[in-house]
Amino acid sequence: MLNVEYGSSSHQKYDIYLPKNRTKDTKVLILIHGGGWNAGDKSEMDAFKDFIREQLPEIAVVNMNYRLADMNHPPYPMQINDIDNVVNELRKKAKEFHISTEIGFIGASAGAHLSLLWSYAHDTQKQVKMVCSIVGPTNFLDKAYLNTTNQDLRGLLDQFGNSSELLKEASPLYQLTSNAPPTILFYGAKDPLIPISQGIDLRDKLMELNVKHQFTLYPEGGHGWVGIDLMDTSLKLKAFIQENL
Template sequence: MKLKKSNFLFLVIAIVFFNCSNEKAHEELVTNLDPSKYYEELNISYGEDSNQKFDLYLPANRTANTKVMILVHGGGWKSGDKADMDAIKDLLQQDFLEIAIVNINYRLANKNNNPYPMQIDDITTIVNYLNDNKAKYTISEAIGFIGTSAGAHLSLLWSYAFDTANKVNMVCSIVGPTNFTDPAYLNNTNPDVQELINLFGIDATISFLEEVSPYHQATTTSPPTILFYGGQDPLIPTTQGTDMRDKLQSLGVTHKFTLYPDAGHGWVGLELIDTWVKLKAFIEASL
């Protein structure tokens, strides 16, 4: 059975129109999120590497003024996963119903890929992605960082040296390295510590070590900073915290510092409760 030319043309137009309508409806479904409802999306890809993914948690009743907290996991720059930050994510969702949360993975370092600038570039890509999609998600450009260990180092470094638009309202370092030119690092005899430092380059120059050290990148315009360290940490000398505290004090940067004398590279019990009480108050005051 043959279709008349006019009928065939009508059929083609109808099919094209139907497909376009479906595509448009799908696009609206994807891009127009209801800000009155809670929304979460896991493993959002921001690059080709399998580790370039992040989880997004958007609170209900958000507005264009909704702040964003970015969580950065540790693992010595070469391991770890965003799942390691789920406990902090859960606390934030429990106590800060109005804050959006982004829990990130980043490319991991190895003998062929140094952590810097690779991991800083990943954070920049994520921040740019959030800014580009702020209308879709109904969020502001204002952000904060909570990082642990290597993730704390990355959080401090990005906030101090790469936040060119001054969008970081606060940054938290939990046992994060701050100064690779610290004599405690340069003269260390710990092979585990040296292995981590070597990720940034064997026999790296002092100028390069300063470039990747938040201590040397802090300025008078650095964002409010809260620091937590353990006095018995085998990887992070106490001076990494106390020197950073003193530098922020000299620059007039708002900061808080806590040293748990008997704690190592992390802690539990009353010290952990104390950390959250202090961090919660700092978020309320700064973000």
């Protein structure tokens, strides 16, 4: 089912792909696109959707759009509220769709940030069984961010305002607890937008809190990667989903 509406905004739509032989135990993977919180579209996650449908055909896939930030609408909490709405709707329709209420997330860039934040701080029903961050920001109070001279990066961060309390609240690193779901992280050492401290600091805290996790840093990876590195991501992600979802 494509472009299922979950709100009045033109961006509040999702696609859902239901396996043919599904049961009430069929798990759901929710995909969240990137785009700096103010751009992007669910179609950018089609490669992940196709990969899951081919490699893990027993899993239902939800590929969602969310309202994009602008001058008058900051990303947080608006986009977290959109994830709330989708998850609540999936829970209400679990019988109708013939699926489980247990979910996982795969997010890229800004979508990875939202996936981590929702999983760590907003999963009140404890539905999330695993979360994957591909080059997702994790800490808006990182000195590498606060002291950046990169104007494009500065513009992205300024969308969240300058209240350190709000920046902390919107940072997955500070919302992580020992009850967090299994987490798999992928980062590129040459990423111009995401300092490697974003992935490493979250990995260290996952370790400290004894949360099940995997962390991969590709030495030649940027804000995404291809070839052997991408194949490595695919293999690790598939195994992690199979083990945890």
